[in-house]
Amino acid sequence: MRVLALGDVVGQAGCDMVRRHLPRLRQEEGVDFCVVNGENSAEGNGILPSSAKQLFDAGADVITTGNHGLRRREINDLLDQNTGLLRPANYHPSAHGFGWYLYDMLSYQVAVINLQGTVYLDNIENPFAWIDRMLDTIDARIKIVDFHAEATSEKLALSYYLDGRVSLLFGTHTHVQTADERIYPGGMGYITDLGMCGPSESVLGVRPELAIRRLSTHLPTRFENADGPCHLCGIVADIDEKSGKTTKITRIEIK
Amino acid sequence: MRVLALGDVVGQAGCDMVRRHLPRLRQEEGVDFCVVNGENSAEGNGILPSSAKQLFDAGADVITTGNHGLRRREINDLLDQNTGLLRPANYHPSAHGFGWYLYDMLSYQVAVINLQGTVYLDNIENPFAWIDRMLDTIDARIKIVDFHAEATSEKLALSYYLDGRVSLLFGTHTHVQTADERIYPGGMGYITDLGMCGPSESVLGVRPELAIRRLSTHLPTRFENADGPCHLCGIVADIDEKSGKTTKITRIEIK
Amino acid sequence: MRVLALGDVVGQAGCDMVRRHLPRLRQEEGVDFCVVNGENSAEGNGILPSSAKQLFDAGADVITTGNHGLRRREINDLLDQNTGLLRPANYHPSAHGFGWYLYDMLSYQVAVINLQGTVYLDNIENPFAWIDRMLDTIDARIKIVDFHAEATSEKLALSYYLDGRVSLLFGTHTHVQTADERIYPGGMGYITDLGMCGPSESVLGVRPELAIRRLSTHLPTRFENADGPCHLCGIVADIDEKSGKTTKITRIEIK
Amino acid sequence: MRVLALGDVVGQAGCDMVRRHLPRLRQEEGVDFCVVNGENSAEGNGILPSSAKQLFDAGADVITTGNHGLRRREINDLLDQNTGLLRPANYHPSAHGFGWYLYDMLSYQVAVINLQGTVYLDNIENPFAWIDRMLDTIDARIKIVDFHAEATSEKLALSYYLDGRVSLLFGTHTHVQTADERIYPGGMGYITDLGMCGPSESVLGVRPELAIRRLSTHLPTRFENADGPCHLCGIVADIDEKSGKTTKITRIEIK
Numbered sequence A, B, C, D: 001m002r003v004l005a006l007g008d009v010v011g012q013a014g015c016d017m018v019r020r021h022l023p024r025l026r027q028e029e030g031v032d033f034c035v036v037n038g039e040n041s042a043e044g045n046g047i048l049p050s051s052a053k054q055l056f057d058a059g060a061d062v063i064t065t066g067n068h069g070l071r072r073r074e075i076n077d078l079l080d081q082n083t084g085l086l087r088p089a090n091y092h093p094s095a096h097g098f099g100w101y102l103y104d105m106l107s108y109q110v111a112v113i114n115l116q117g118t119v120y121l122d123n124i125e126n127p128f129a130w131i132d133r134m135l136d137t138i139d140a141r142i143k144i145v146d147f148h149a150e151a152t153s154e155k156l157a158l159s160y161y162l163d164g165r166v167s168l169l170f171g172t173h174t175h176v177q178t179a180d181e182r183i184y185p186g187g188m189g190y191i192t193d194l195g196m197c198g199p200s201e202s203v204l205g206v207r208p209e210l211a212i213r214r215l216s217t218h219l220p221t222r223f224e225n226a227d228g229p230c231h232l233c234g235i236v237a238d239i240d241e242k243s244g245k246t247t248k249i250t251r252i253e254i255k
């Protein structure tokens, strides 16, 4: 099967970019399954039912999120309906929604698991502990993990921990695509970060002068998304349905 | 002029990798000037006179460092001699060594400036403030900045702040090469992170099982560098000596 | 002169507590000068012109703030009018308002200086650097410092740095009064934290169940101030007007 | 029963202070049970068998620790012997030692539980989650908790969470005694921090000039404990053996 994974979608411009390119990409590239990280897809950050709908309608089979995913209360109902919109699985059990999703491809199952890191982020359940506790209870030949995390050390450490146990592990959250895509000895496809979908002349989607102001003065600064050209970043991976191993992984950036 | 910049060199394996490839690269690629980040080049982390010597002997014209650069006292004398080994310029004035270096290319001068970020790192002088205070006092047609920082937001924000004022800005510290190399409208070459030089089957150079242990248990865990295959990561950039603008930037990874 | 200093006032309940007790305290205790930290005095956090007015009207001569002080834009004008409402002095020069205030006691001047720590807080200018750069330019026989900081290490370190150079140094921000009030060899009165003015059955002013929820689940939780009984915490210090030295310091907690 | 609890003992000077005063205090005050936090009792930080022995010999029935407790490998055997030396209970299950201890007072049992906070500290198991999972499995009429934590918010939140379920909760780690000792409605004695035992002219035990240097320059600075006068800080609490409720709590500071 061919999997397309897209990094953090930022604002309406990012949604537009996904709507413009995803249907075409699915067709041209013969994509069987698509995961999109939507944690910043709403204007003003977070995700809303309206931005989630755009991503699903454009062709996302599963939407993952991260540290901004629960920011808007309006998303709670959709999270609870368990229709393919995820929040990190290692959140507190009382959190709205679900952390993994089983997608039925008829002849096999695909599990998408959303995890969040704890280095430089909230002290939620340790992602390694979550894996130890839960991974084997998920019955699917193909397992895809979105690890939403800041530190390269945590992402790489989890990659060595999961090789041989999942099909594909990609990182999100830093909004900058890394150049280290590869296949591990145990057959796991990996990249440290997918990058983002949204304004390319920006600081993670935000207007540069506002990010500069906040970081140089530490004074209260309201963020706005940047205008201008956009890009769409992610990977295409081929996973063997029998073995669950990745056979090919390619970075994509569309401008 | 053609500039080669190499990311954080890790341990003796990283130094060996630089010694094996740098002389050849300089020749084959027609490199005029080479910057290497050596903050982890000593076994046991930091930099020592012996690891610095290896990097200089192999062809580094300037060595930059970062948050691990002052870890070993034995390096203080070499830092004070001001012979091309730098520590971040925005350190406290009482720190050993110097934060920028003027290299005489006879017909023009090249300044290399080493800065360190403050997001998720020590509360040193704000790098934007340092730039405002000092950049114009540095008289060189070509200015190259190594911004040693963790957060992609801080690296990208500084990039927009410096475009048009420096020739080349590259990030270091995360040890994972990013895929976002490009030339800004004002002629500045940029990449968020060069990546590292050292063991490729590792977590930032460290044996994976030790990184996994520390991150999954938070118990005291002594780090050791990994064995096995190495890679060498960085960029090659062409800078016009008249205008000081970058005309081409290419990522390299040698295995 | 007798100085009364009150810790972080929280919400309307805290303002009410100050209005009820401060006029009486000034009279009964023979207080000559009163400093109040108002960074949380507005409902919903921060400080507003209305909450500042209540504190001034109740008898505050100078109001200090801290990391929440600039949260509400409506306070910017009052900060800029320089009438005794301060924000931390080591903020970026472009911040609204002023960081120290000279109060004319006719026969002598009292300077109140507001500083903010950087450990576990924003990476603003180092408070020790600010002191080195600015303290001697402030011409007043009596200098009082509110050091708004989290870590006991930073507060204590600054205390040793300032003894002999200021009359009185008190900490704020943790909302819990410490029991270490004392006079240093150089004549500086000191306490690590004044404590708070507001709901006493609370977590720093907040309803306990909400603080428990946020800290135990790390899920989005809107804070509300607690109801119920209040207390008012601070110190009374006697400072010799000739020498500028503190001769007596006493903790107060009024329920 | 009368309980004496002493805050973080720092270095040999702190051990000497405990040896000089604890036997006398036990006798004069009629102390039945004594808990001492020893996480910094070894010279050079951490705890060693030799410093633990001094504290036990002086009269500590149980020694608690915290974030520095596992720093020295030499302590692992003693931790594993389970003879009253604890490390935080919410550490990873693979950690050496035990997190709570049952002390047999013949007619009743006393449990001492050691927990560590996660705000500004390592991302270990959430202390609230540990309580939910484990507290009811500990069968003792009297339960005493040492919560080793940085943030006043986390300490206070846990206090409201535990009132009615434990007899006594005291905080450690900040090394500065707080003035908020009290008895909660459910009968739990509480104080946010016991303070420390060791050099009183110091920054948490460290020579002030070294703490000032590190905090003002962020350059590598080796810490040494301060000389000079010492103090010993803690509380005395009376707990009713039938109800397990605290009936009296008094701060102590001995110079």
Ligand SMILES: [Fe+2]
Pocket (backbone or CB within 6 Å): A008, A039, A040, A066, A173, A174, A175
């Ligand atoms: Fe994001």
Ligand SMILES: [Fe+2]
Pocket (backbone or CB within 6 Å): A039, A066, A067, A068, A148, A172, A173, A174
């Ligand atoms: Fe994120």
Ligand SMILES: [Fe+2]
Pocket (backbone or CB within 6 Å): B008, B039, B040, B066, B173, B174, B175
């Ligand atoms: Fe490094």
Ligand SMILES: [Fe+2]
Pocket (backbone or CB within 6 Å): B039, B066, B067, B068, B148, B172, B173, B174
């Ligand atoms: Fe680094």
Ligand SMILES: [Fe+2]
Pocket (backbone or CB within 6 Å): C008, C039, C040, C066, C173, C174, C175
């Ligand atoms: Fe406050």
Ligand SMILES: [Fe+2]
Pocket (backbone or CB within 6 Å): C039, C066, C067, C068, C148, C172, C173
């Ligand atoms: Fe504050």
Ligand SMILES: [Fe+2]
Pocket (backbone or CB within 6 Å): D008, D039, D040, D066, D173, D174, D175
């Ligand atoms: Fe301690």
Ligand SMILES: [Fe+2]
Pocket (backbone or CB within 6 Å): D039, D066, D067, D068, D148, D172, D173
């Ligand atoms: Fe501690």
